[in-house]
Amino acid sequence: MNKAIEIALIGDVHRQFDQHDITQFNQSDYDLLLFTGDLANYRHREGIAVARQMAELQTPALIIPGNHDTLTAPQLLAEIKQWPRLRRWLAWGQPFRLRQWQRALGQVQVGGYSAHPVPGAEDVAVLVGRQFAMGGSVLHCQPQLQRQFGIGTMAESAARLCQLVEQTSQQKLIFLAHNGPTGLGSRPDSIWGNDFQAGGGDFGDSDLRETIAFAQAQGKTVLAVVAGHMHQHVKTGGQRTWHLVQDGIHYINAARVPRIFGENGRTHHHHIRLTIDDNSVTVREQLCQGNDF
Numbered sequence: 394m395n396k397a398i399e400i401a402l403i404g405d406v407h408r409q410f411d412q413h414d415i416t417q418f419n420q421s422d423y424d425l426l427l428f429t430g431d432l433a434n435y436r437h438r439e440g441i442a443v444a445r446q447m448a449e450l451q452t453p454a455l456i457i458p459g460n461h462d463t464l465t466a467p468q469l470l471a472e473i474k475q476w477p478r479l480r481r482w483l484a485w486g487q488p489f490r491l492r493q494w495q496r497a498l499g500q501v502q503v504g505g506y507s508a509h510p511v512p513g514a515e516d517v518a519v520l521v522g523r524q525f526a527m528g529g530s531v532l533h534c535q536p537q538l539q540r541q542f543g544i545g546t547m548a549e550s551a552a553r554l555c556q557l558v559e560q561t562s563q564q565k566l567i568f569l570a571h572n573g574p575t576g577l578g579s580r581p582d583s584i585w586g587n588d589f590q591a592g593g594g595d596f597g598d599s600d601l602r603e604t605i606a607f608a609q610a611q612g613k614t615v616l617a618v619v620a621g622h623m624h625q626h627v628k629t630g631g632q633r634t635w636h637l638v639q640d641g642i643h644y645i646n647a648a649r650v651p652r653i654f655g656e657n658g659r660t661h662h663h664h665i666r667l668t669i670d671d672n673s674v675t676v677r678e679q680l681c682q683g684n685d686f
């Protein structure tokens with residue numbers, strides 16, 4: 394790697410993406426933009442509107458669909474409740490909605506069980522995890538994952554991701570997922586801790602944890618793991634840890650929601666700057682002001 398690689402990490406969007414962001418990213422020095430997904434809140438058409446806007450991005454960009462992308466509100470409820478028949482029935486329209494969503498995104502690449510080169514860094518790849526993850530090591534959207542990838546269980550999901558690691562020639566890896574891995578804490582304010590049930594708990598996903606451990610056992614260098622889903626604002630109050638380093642891996646929860654917010658009369662647009670210079674990784678929160686553009 395000759396020059397440092399600059400990557401922007403944009404957490405769960407939830408409709409917060411506008412012309413200022415387009416202008417900023419198009420004029421920036423970023424080599425790549427990584428989105429953790431969740432463009433919509435509860436309506437598919439909200440996600441399509443954001444996707445159309447994101448299609449104006451000129452910097453290479455990669456996104457993983459979150460649990461608010463291409464699901465309808467009743468389907469999301471059926472997935473949360475794990476109602477077996479209803480979730481299967483409500484998933485029928487999802488392939489069509491996913492195609493619509495992909496088309497609306499234009500040049501923005503949609504990842505899932507996939508590996509992607511990093512422009513300008515031939516020894517670094519981004520590995521994209523399981524789509525539509527909702528945490529708790531449950532295989533959500535199983536009907537869609539089965540249709541799209543032939544994945545029916547968490548064990549199959551982990552095996553597919555480990556296979557992807559084996560097939561990736563690059564030595565250095567960045568993982569992009571919608572929800573983070575297990576093993577990083579069980580407090581409500583832990584980076585992927587459960588803040589909506591009394592007593593907390595680890596709300597990460599075990600297939601991602603297994604894959605990271607496998608990559609390390611294979612001698613790969615895992616530079617960073619980037620995800621969202623568990624929003625930084627904790628339901629019981631305060632903010633969760635959004636960045637930690639464990640065994641040399643940078644874990645980043647980019648989901649500051651809303652990512653556009655007002656403070657002291659100014660509008661701030663949140664994202665995170667990940668800088669990779671050989672093996673050194675720097676992570677910096679960026680609060681760009683809407684009136685700076």
Ligand SMILES: [Fe+2]
Binds near residue numbers: 405407459461621622
């Ligand atoms: Fe979200």
